[in-house]
Amino acid sequence: MARYFFDTDDGEERVIDEIGIEFPTLDAARSQAVAALPGIAGDSPRLEDGREIVTVVRDETGRAIFRARLAVSGEWIGSED
Numbered sequence: 001m002a003r004y005f006f007d008t009d010d011g012e013e014r015v016i017d018e019i020g021i022e023f024p025t026l027d028a029a030r031s032q033a034v035a036a037l038p039g040i041a042g043d044s045p046r047l048e049d050g051r052e053i054v055t056v057v058r059d060e061t062g063r064a065i066f067r068a069r070l071a072v073s074g075e076w077i078g079s080e081d
Contacts, residue, residue, distance in 0.1 A: 004029040004065075005058040008040055011051050017058075030066050033057050037070035 001024050005017040023029040033055045040053050057066040 002029075003060050004032075005062075006033060006036065007056045007058065008036075009054045009056075010040070011053075020060075026065070029057050030068075033066060033068040037068055041070055041072055 001022040003020040003022050005020040007017055008015045021029075021032070023032065037053055037055060040055070051072050053070045053072070055068045056064050057068075059065050
């Protein structure tokens, strides 16, 4: 199994993964990167409309091999009286 590292950036804070996680395939690492984004968004008190959360997966050599993005946007519908 290979070790993959998941770096995250929410536009204000960048977290570099120094430990990594072992996965049997590249697709398993990709799935983890995508699945983690909603949880990261839910835990980010600074996240505002129009912001984006990015997770970059690096391989054991440190080379970026996959990027997943989650955009958060919202708008009021109708008028507020």
